[in-house]
Amino acid sequence: KQEVTQIPAALSVPEGENLVLNCSFTDSAIYNLQWFRQDPGKGLTSLLLIQSSQREQTSGRLNASLDKSSGRSTLYIAASQPGDSATYLCAFLDSGGGADGLTFGKGTHLIIQP
Amino acid sequence: DGGITQSPKYLFRKEGQNVTLSCEQNLNHDAMYWYRQDPGQGLRLIYYSQIVNDFQKGDIAEGYSVSREKKESFPLTVTSAQKNPTAFYLCASSIGGLAGVVNGELFFGEGSRLTVL
Numbered sequence: 409k410q411e412v413t414q415i416p417a418a419l420s421v422p423e424g425e426n427l428v429l430n431c432s433f434t435d436s437a438i439y440n441l442q443w444f445r446q447d448p449g450k451g452l453t454s455l456l457l458i459q460s461s462q463r464e465q466t467s468g469r470l471n472a473s474l475d476k477s478s479g480r481s482t483l484y485i486a487a488s489q490p491g492d493s494a495t496y497l498c499a500f501l502d503s504g505g506g507a508d509g510l511t512f513g514k515g516t517h518l519i520i521q522p
Numbered sequence: 523d524g525g526i527t528q529s530p531k532y533l534f535r536k537e538g539q540n541v542t543l544s545c546e547q548n549l550n551h552d553a554m555y556w557y558r559q560d561p562g563q564g565l566r567l568i569y570y571s572q573i574v575n576d577f578q579k580g581d582i583a584e585g586y587s588v589s590r591e592k593k594e595s596f597p598l599t600v601t602s603a604q605k606n607p608t609a610f611y612l613c614a615s616s617i618g619g620l621a622g623v624v625n626g627e628l629f630f631g632e633g634s635r636l637t638v639l
Contacts, residue, residue: 412564439626440626440627442626442627442628444630449610449633449635450632450633451526451528451612451630451631451632451633452612452614452628452630453630454627454628454629454630457626457627497564497565499565499628501626510626510628512564512565513564514562514563514564515564
């Protein structure tokens, strides 16, 4: 099964900075990938979904890219705000059809300092 | 509004008791999933169901049981056989079922936190 690694595990930056969160995976045979946000004690909120035929998706200040050849995905957050503080998780659906759901990374805990 | 509802939000269990966590969705999704989340670990799959009256074990099914009698409901029972049940439990759903995953996008409920006393 896929192994998913998220680096860094934690990140603290001043408000207003642009930042990049990284996600790497071991097998390029993926169906799609999904980025989530999780606030403390809450469920996961879907941010962006990239199909395997796509290279990137954008939503507001968020941009996610997918490079299957290098086994990497990045989540770019522009003009960060304190409200962006949360844990961000990436997850892959493998090309087997995903009947058993996604494989998750452990997340990057992001703190935006006011 | 469409979504996934988990209840209760907080649950306490005594040693030797079975407890059931509820998960209801009104998204008309075929597939439903239960994940467990522990500090410092990624989400781990407990059980999943692609269609009514059918479900499959995930990576950590021991000590858990599920049923899927209705499309919108997928309750999880944490049995006394689960030796370390204290965790945050997350229910999810997606469009894909036995007909094949459409786009695989997963939607989650707000979670249930189980604590063993």
